[in-house]
Amino acid sequence: MLRTARLAVLTLYRQNHSTGCRRIHTSRIFSCSKQDSGENEETSSSSDEAFEEEYTNDGVEQIRLEILSASLPFVHTDGWSENAIAQGAESLGYSGMAHGMFPDGGVELVNYFYRICNGKLEEILKEKVIQNEESPQLKQGTTAFIRDAVEIRLRMNIDYLDHWPQAMALHAAPSNINEGLLNVGTLVDHIWYYAGDRSHDFNWYTKRGLLFGVYKTTELCMVQDKSPDFEDTWSFLDRRLSDVSNVAKAVKYANSASKDVHNILQAGIVSALNIVGLNRKSR
Incomplete structure (x- = not known):
């Protein structure tokens, strides 16, 4: 057929x-x-x-x-x-x-939407980098750049927000989860790359893994948000980014305090990210 x-x-x-x-x-x-x-x-x-x-x-x-x-x-x-x-x-x-x-049904439509939105975001971030180079005095800090990028990407979901829980559920299905995780992995990789990250060590995994969690939890908050212009969602995003900053500092301290613990954690986290495809660097 x-x-x-x-x-x-x-x-x-x-x-x-x-x-x-x-x-x-x-x-x-x-x-x-x-x-x-x-x-x-x-x-x-x-x-x-x-x-x-x-x-x-x-x-x-x-x-x-x-x-x-x-x-x-x-x-x-x-x-x-x-x-x-x-x-x-x-x-x-x-x-x-x-x-x-489309043998996989509706999830192929979700994946298509993700790809075109990720492509749009990448073009926006490229333009922002060019503007920053032309006007260094207007350049944002890394956290502000990432924060704006996440908001820009999440706002692309607004027109489909009534049905976005269904899209999230489709991606959560065992047969679709790898593609769903890869879509978000590509998204957070784009954001970090254009924010200026060029790391090639364990920091590459740490930064993308943390931002992955920020994005998905903020996305979940957004589908439940009834506040004007999703004000509660953006406040939630600010808090999560603040938490990530504190976690990063704690991880840095832990790394210097115990090399053996760091190596064990690194091996486990890298293995997990390899499974979901977050190790597929786009650069």
Whole structure:
């Protein structure tokens, strides 16, 4: 059924996105300019198949991204679900059965939303770094930079906040948890990198692990917050960052006080972060 859905959508893709420059045939791909001029170019079957396979894979992936993007407005009524994806597909003129291209269901829509939001945040942080370089007198301290980055990212969830507990629940499912943790791991890595962190030792893990906890607890606070403009959430965020600062100082003291304890803790924490994917540095 999944294969049938993919082939059906790909057929529509070829029909709706065809150009005058290239036609796809069952067994061969011909350049229109060469065909119209009467040239007969012999190419190997293996080359044709490889090119067509690449085109097909790219075409299917492009359709998937288009459908996921079109599905986001339907989250407001149908949540992070296959039904939202089906409606997104139909809004583009595809069959509602195209949701078969997403075997993991609604969590694929959640992951797509996470990726585009993380990408947007990264662009914002890049711009802030450029502005800081151009106007050093306006440069924020590290904690203020991180605090603003977390708020910016969490505000991207506001339009979908009514259904965000469902998104969190999907990520908490055993089959989805690794991808969910990796999404947040990428987020906190971006924040620390653009805040100026270039550590390559145990501090890399410590900083990202602590910020991971800050982000997730603040996210949980936000879905329950009824205060104007989420004032209680931002106050909670400030307190958590203050706590993290105190923890970091305590860890630093513990490291200098007991090297053996530090080594044991380091081995355990690194192993845990390896399991959830937080060791995948983006730089």
